[in-house]
Amino acid sequence: KAGVTQTPRYLIKTRGQQVTLSCSPISGHRSVSWYQQTPGQGLQFLFEYFSETQRNKGNFPGRFSGRQFSNSRSEMNVSTLELGDSALYLCASSLENQGTGQFFGPGTRLTVL
Amino acid sequence: EDQVTQSPEALRLQEGESSSLNCSYTVSGLRGLFWYRQDPGKGPEFLFTLYSAGEEKEKERLKATLTKKESFLHITAPKPEDSATYLCAVQGNYGQNFVFGPGTRLSVLP
Numbered sequence: 001k002a003g004v005t006q007t008p009r010y011l012i013k014t015r016g017q018q019v020t021l022s023c024s025p026i027s028g029h030r031s032v033s034w035y036q037q038t039p040g041q042g043l044q045f046l047f048e049y050f051s052e053t054q055r056n057k058g059n060f061p062g063r064f065s066g067r068q069f070s071n072s073r074s075e076m077n078v079s080t081l082e083l084g085d086s087a088l089y090l091c092a093s094s095l096e097n098q099g100t101g102q103f104f105g106p107g108t109r110l111t112v113l
Numbered sequence: 114e115d116q117v118t119q120s121p122e123a124l125r126l127q128e129g130e131s132s133s134l135n136c137s138y139t140v141s142g143l144r145g146l147f148w149y150r151q152d153p154g155k156g157p158e159f160l161f162t163l164y165s166a167g168e169e170k171e172k173e174r175l176k177a178t179l180t181k182k183e184s185f186l187h188i189t190a191p192k193p194e195d196s197a198t199y200l201c202a203v204q205g206n207y208g209q210n211f212v213f214g215p216g217t218r219l220s221v222l223p
Contacts, residue, residue, distance in 0.1 A: 004156075033210065043157075043200065043213040056210045090156050101147050102211060104156030 002027065004093050004105035012111045018079040021108045025072050025093030031055075032074040033102060034066060037088040049074055050096070078110075086112045115140045115205050117214035125220045126191055134186040134199055134217045142206030146184050148177050149200040151216070157200055191221045 005024045013019050025032050034046040045058035049068035066076040072093075078085055088109050092102035116139045126132055138146065145164055149157035161170040163179040170177045174195065176187040186199055198216040205212075 035213075042215045043202075045210045045212070048210055058210065088154075092156075100145070101159045101162045103159055104149075106156050107154075109154075 004091055004103055006089075006091050006105040006108050008108060009106065010109045010111075012113065013081050014113050015081055015083060017081050018077065019081060019110060020075055020077045021089055021091075021110075023074045023076075023091030023093075023105060025074070025091075026103055029093035029095055029103070030072050031094045031096055032068055032072065033092045033094075034074070034076050035090040035092065036060070037090055037107070038086075043090070046076065081112045083112050086110060115203055115212040117201055117203055117212050119199075119201055119214035119217050121217060122215070123218040123220070125222065126188075128192055128221055128223050129190050131187070131189045131191070133188070134219070136184040136186070136201030136214055137182060138184070138201070138203045138214075139182075140203045140205040140212075144204045144206050146179055147202045147204070147211070148184070148186055149202065151198045151200055188219070191219075193221045193223050195219065196221045 007022045031050045033048040036044045046060055047066050048056040052068045063079045068074045088107045090104050090107045092104045094100050094102045118137045120135045145162050147162050148160040151157040161177040166181045168179050174189050178185045198218045200216045202211045202213045
């Protein structure tokens with residue numbers, strides 16, 4: 001069974017630009033969560049989607065948004081990039097986010113210059 | 114608010130020297146506690162899920178245990194390839210999202 005895939009793996013942008021990251025979950029997994037990981041803050045929850053609906057949201061500004069498609073694939077978008085948005089963005093999928101573990105993709109390394 | 118702390122922040126062991134990592138949590142009704150291993154520049158790798166106090170899970174040199182307030186990850190006779198950051202996370206009954214601890218950075222020296 002294929003794991004969680006994320007594209008692109010690396011991205012370099014400049015301040016003020018916007019970026020879209022993509023995540024394909026494990027087949028059959030309908031819950032997709034996004035996290036931001038930085039050395040100082042650790043893993044911070046961004047949002048979770050289940051059956052195309054945002055079910056939960058972390059404490060991030062509105063510049064961070066996401067969506068999920070009918071095939072469970074998900075995208076997250078960051079608008080008006082800031083230097084502090086440089087991080088590893090991780091996507092994780094699970095069967096139903098009901099007490100089962102999450103399986104992570106390799107992440108997208110975003111660098112904002 | 115659900116919270117997770119982990120100790121120590123970093124641990125250096127000699128190959129074969131067993132030890133334990135701690136994960137302390139505060140959650141309004143535990144739905145599950147999860148352990149992950151993360152190598153530098155990679156996504157976390159799922160290790161264990163624990164659901165109730167007294168439960169134990171084992172995988173190779175790793176054994177995870179759970180009480181009502183904390184979980185331990187015991188590493189028996191570690192090898193250099195066990196070097197990684199170990200993350201603990203909880204999911205409460207009243208929240209959908211997972212809350213992660215800061216992790217313990219383990220180094221096993223040959």
